[in-house]
Every structure is written in C-alpha cells, then in structure tokens.
Amino acid sequence: MNVHFIAIGGSAMHNLAIALHNKGYNVTGSDDVIFEPSKSRLKTKGLLPSTFGWFTEKITPNLDAIVLGMHAKANNPELLKAQELGLKIYSYPEFLYEQSKHKTRVVIGGSHGKTTITSMILHVMHYHDRDVDYMVGAQLEGFDVMVKLTEDNDFIVLEGDEYLSSPIDRRPKFHLYKPNIALLSGIAWDHINVFPTYENYLEQFSIFVNSIVSGGSINYNEEDTEVKRIVEASKNTIRKLPYKTPEYTVENGQTLLETSEGDLPIEVFGKHNLNNLAGAKWICQHMGIDEDDFYEAISTFKGASKRLEKIAESNNSVAFKDFAHSPSKVKATTNAVKEQYANRTVVACLELHTYSSLNVEFLKEYKGALNAADVAVVFYSPHAVEIKKLDAISHEQIANAFQRDDLIIYTNPDDFKAFLFSQNFDNKALLLMSSGNYGGLDFGEVKELIR
Structure with a gap:
C-alpha cells in the first residue's frame, strides 16, 4: 500500500x-x-x-x-x-480507525489524564508480554514508537484527543474511533480557540459517549460531576461502570496504595494519578489482566514522559517538569507535589503558553490553581500573546485571575531564569509546569540546582 x-x-x-x-x-x-x-x-x-x-x-x-x-x-x-x-484523503484519526476497524478498540478520553492512563495500560501489557496495537501521546520507557499497528493483534489502545482531526475535518479526533471499550477521566474546559463556550466543549464528550458501539462499555470517573452527568444521561445501549480514587497514604515521601494484599509502594503520586490508576486497572481487567497481575506491573510504572517527570533529586530537594497548562491540570499537579512533599517548600512555576491560557477571558479559570504552592510564579511572554494575535495581558489581570497576593510574575525570560538560579533549593520541591520552555530555559542547567 x-x-x-x-x-x-x-x-x-x-x-x-x-x-x-x-x-x-x-x-x-x-x-x-x-x-x-x-x-x-x-x-x-x-x-x-x-x-x-x-x-x-x-x-x-x-x-x-x-x-x-x-x-x-x-x-x-x-x-x-x-x-x-x-x-482518498484521511485525517490522522480516520486512518487509525481504518487500520483498526476489525480490532477491539479501547479509547481513553478526557480533558486530563488520558496520556497517563493510556501509558499505564500499555506499561502493564508490556510487563506481562501481552502484545497490543496502540497510539499514545508520550514517549514511554520500553517502547520504541508511540504508534504500533499490526495485522494480528486483537486489541488497539487509543488515546482519545478531543482536538480537531485535520484542516478539512473539524470533528474532534475521538469522535472517529467508535470504541468497543471506553474510559472518560475528567472534563475541564480547554481549547477555547476551537470550543468557545463551555457548553460546546461538553457536547463533544456527549458525542464521544454516544459513539461507543452498541453493547460496548465505558468506565468513568464518578468523582467528576460533568463526567458522571454526561455518561449517566446517555441513552446509548452500553455498560456504564464507575470508578473512583482508591485509598492510599503518603509516608516520608512514598505513596502506598491500599490493596487486598496490603500496602503497595508505587512510583507515581498525587490523588489525580491514583484516580488514573483506578481507571487503568478497570481497562486492563477488560483486556484480561487480573487484579494481582495489574498491581505487580503498576508498581514499576514511573510515569509518562513530561507528566510529573522527575528531572533531578538530592537528599533533601527534588525537581519535576510537567506538561500541565490547563487550570485543572495545574491545580492537580501542584496539589500532588505538596501532598507528596508536605514538609518541603514547594516552588511552583507556571508558564502561560497556550492560546487558552493567554486569553484574557479564560484567565479567570486559574483561580486557586496555585494555592497549594508555598511559592507561586507565573511566566508569560508578551511576544507570544502578539504572535497569537490576542489582547495584551497585564500583570494586574494575571494577579486578579489567580487571586493570590504573593504571586510572582515574570515576562522576561532572563528575569525568570535569574530568579530561579538565585534560589536555595535545600528542603524544597521545584515544579516547572509548561507546554513550552519559559523562553529558552535549559532544563539541563536546572538539574544542576538540585544538589
């Protein structure tokens, strides 16, 4: 072909x-x-x-x-x-469907968590030598490529992105996969350049639930109000299976997952990641992995690339970088780091980089997103605002949006870097959240700060 x-x-x-x-x-x-x-x-x-x-x-x-x-x-x-x-012209998701229409399609959807959940599922499958086709949005340890397609594998696991399919196909990608098995992790308004109203954004998830093949199933995060409402309101003839965050404790910077066999130490942390883990367990069970085998495999999962990725650690300091940029992701990630390192000073740095985060009207969605941090810093580039042809944003608008009196704001990359490199990171946890690079920050140099 x-x-x-x-x-x-x-x-x-x-x-x-x-x-x-x-x-x-x-x-x-x-x-x-x-x-x-x-x-x-x-x-x-x-x-x-x-x-x-x-x-x-x-x-x-x-x-x-x-x-x-x-x-x-x-x-x-x-x-x-x-x-x-x-x-014949295909969008990316159309072609993936064409390649998988005779397989059991497992589609992981949600505004947040979908890359991590997909990664968890693939890690478990790989650990137990179960060969599956897949498409995931991050590079995974032990995997050469982010897409695998075969003639023989029965299952394909697809990360279900709600963004548009192609320049000539304005449908969200996850509307085109027609899942047999689906998961919906959470809904928080995003991509406002494409979905200008919250209601319009919610509608895309209703369409996704209704696209599941008749007789199929959806696992859904019952702790998310919108997810619960949308799934339970659907008239689609599918099985609806809720999940929630499992019980866990944090002791001396180590997260312990409560299981029927006792407390299990795991590498990932934060309530949102434990919630993701619960969803991944359900999907793996649908795919033939029993609970004990799931726990054995997931205890070795270190996380997806750029998702709460540990970039440096010393005896009393640690640094993470995370792809988080939407308000819900920023809040969940910041809360997770503070919970894991309750006795350390958490320095959380967020770059406003996407179309949504640089939009004056959308900024108010960030209210409280950095509240868990001991030191909260926001960086944005006025030049990026100009390139995206958005209205200029002032320091005052940023401060009002986050509603935090001690918020530190930088617009110059050199000033932000000077701040970062002037810090003493003893007994601190540094969190760098962005889908960009803070105007050219060298993360290799940042690692040298943690000693």
Missing part, C-alpha cells in the same frame, strides 16, 4: 508514518519544517523528505491514501492536487 503524509513531521504524524513503514507499507511524506526528535527518527527509517517544502509532483494516481496532518493548511498545494485527482 502506498501512503503519502502531508505534514509528516508532526509528533503524531511521524509516529504513524513509522508504524506503517514497520508494517511494510510504502511511505512518503512532505513538510515545510521538521524538528527533533521527529527529524532523526524519520531519517533513521529512511522517511525524512530530501527537501523541505510542498511538491505537487509527489501526488500521483498510484497513491492509495493521503494522510493529512493538522499542521497543513486547507490551501496546501499537495492537498489541492490530491483533491483534484480524487485520491
């Missing part, structure tokens, strides 16, 4: 391209810019375009499929040529 990728360099796209290459497909692709690690990984497989740019001569009638990435625009010359030739 001949498949061409338009915008092959994206995080998800290059992983799918590699998965198809590994499956024996003939894969080609184009992109106007490709960053690391995508660039090296494509090069290793012989899939890196020889020249960056868009080339209509690559689009020929012998192509069986075009996979269109979100990075491409609707007027992309290769896309226009493909449309002119009447070629």
Whole structure:
C-alpha cells in the first residue's frame, strides 16, 4: 500500500508514518519544517523528505491514501492536487480507525489524564508480554514508537484527543474511533480557540459517549460531576461502570496504595494519578489482566514522559517538569507535589503558553490553581500573546485571575531564569509546569540546582 503524509513531521504524524513503514507499507511524506526528535527518527527509517517544502509532483494516481496532518493548511498545494485527482484523503484519526476497524478498540478520553492512563495500560501489557496495537501521546520507557499497528493483534489502545482531526475535518479526533471499550477521566474546559463556550466543549464528550458501539462499555470517573452527568444521561445501549480514587497514604515521601494484599509502594503520586490508576486497572481487567497481575506491573510504572517527570533529586530537594497548562491540570499537579512533599517548600512555576491560557477571558479559570504552592510564579511572554494575535495581558489581570497576593510574575525570560538560579533549593520541591520552555530555559542547567 502506498501512503503519502502531508505534514509528516508532526509528533503524531511521524509516529504513524513509522508504524506503517514497520508494517511494510510504502511511505512518503512532505513538510515545510521538521524538528527533533521527529527529524532523526524519520531519517533513521529512511522517511525524512530530501527537501523541505510542498511538491505537487509527489501526488500521483498510484497513491492509495493521503494522510493529512493538522499542521497543513486547507490551501496546501499537495492537498489541492490530491483533491483534484480524487485520491482518498484521511485525517490522522480516520486512518487509525481504518487500520483498526476489525480490532477491539479501547479509547481513553478526557480533558486530563488520558496520556497517563493510556501509558499505564500499555506499561502493564508490556510487563506481562501481552502484545497490543496502540497510539499514545508520550514517549514511554520500553517502547520504541508511540504508534504500533499490526495485522494480528486483537486489541488497539487509543488515546482519545478531543482536538480537531485535520484542516478539512473539524470533528474532534475521538469522535472517529467508535470504541468497543471506553474510559472518560475528567472534563475541564480547554481549547477555547476551537470550543468557545463551555457548553460546546461538553457536547463533544456527549458525542464521544454516544459513539461507543452498541453493547460496548465505558468506565468513568464518578468523582467528576460533568463526567458522571454526561455518561449517566446517555441513552446509548452500553455498560456504564464507575470508578473512583482508591485509598492510599503518603509516608516520608512514598505513596502506598491500599490493596487486598496490603500496602503497595508505587512510583507515581498525587490523588489525580491514583484516580488514573483506578481507571487503568478497570481497562486492563477488560483486556484480561487480573487484579494481582495489574498491581505487580503498576508498581514499576514511573510515569509518562513530561507528566510529573522527575528531572533531578538530592537528599533533601527534588525537581519535576510537567506538561500541565490547563487550570485543572495545574491545580492537580501542584496539589500532588505538596501532598507528596508536605514538609518541603514547594516552588511552583507556571508558564502561560497556550492560546487558552493567554486569553484574557479564560484567565479567570486559574483561580486557586496555585494555592497549594508555598511559592507561586507565573511566566508569560508578551511576544507570544502578539504572535497569537490576542489582547495584551497585564500583570494586574494575571494577579486578579489567580487571586493570590504573593504571586510572582515574570515576562522576561532572563528575569525568570535569574530568579530561579538565585534560589536555595535545600528542603524544597521545584515544579516547572509548561507546554513550552519559559523562553529558552535549559532544563539541563536546572538539574544542576538540585544538589
């Protein structure tokens, strides 16, 4: 099968391209810019375009499929040529469904927690040598790629993102997978550039629940009010199975999960991660893993990349970086670190980097998000606000949004770095939350602070 990728360099796209290459497909692709690690990984497989740019001569009638990435625009010359030739054009999720329509599709949805839950499930399967197909949004320890597709595996585990499918398909990705087994972890308004109202955002999750195949099942976090309401209101003929945070304790910086066999030390921590673990256990049981085997495997799970990832530790100090940027994720992550290190000073630094977080109207959603931190810092770049063509944000608006009198605010990367490197981190826990890099912060240098 001949498949061409338009915008092959994206995080998800290059992983799918590699998965198809590994499956024996003939894969080609184009992109106007490709960053690391995508660039090296494509090069290793012989899939890196020889020249960056868009080339209509690559689009020929012998192509069986075009996979269109979100990075491409609707007027992309290769896309226009493909449309002119009447070629079959798939969005990323459409193509994943096409590859898995004869498998049992397990889809993990939610505003937060889906990458971690998917990662937990895959870790358990890998630990017990159960081979499954998958697509996950983070690099996992022990896994070469973030997408795996085979002809033989019965199950495919898919991280169900609610963002749009492609420039010409404005449906959320997770509407297209038609799960047999689903999970819904939590709902907190996000992606306001696409879903401008909270009600519109909620509607996407109702559609997801109703997309589960008849006779299928959904496990849902009953502690989330919106999740509970949406799942229980659905008229879809599916099994509805609630889960909640299990009992646990924290002793001397170690989280112990209560099980029928006694307290189990685990690597991950925080109420939100224990809640994620409960959801992952349910799904693994659907996939044939009994409870004892799940606990044995999950005790060795260290977390997904960039999700409360420990980057440095000494006898009395520790540093984490986390992809958290939405209000609910920031609050859950900050609370988790403070609970785990109750006797240390928690320094929480948040970069406002996404379209939503830099929106004046959305800022009020951050109220109380950093309250658990002993020292709370917010960094944002006025230049990033300009690039996104948003209204300018003032220090006062940030302070009013978080409603914390001692909030420290920086707009200059050098000033933020100077603050960070002036701190004494003895008996402290540093938490860096961002989907960016604080205007060029070298995390390698940050590690040197923790000694």
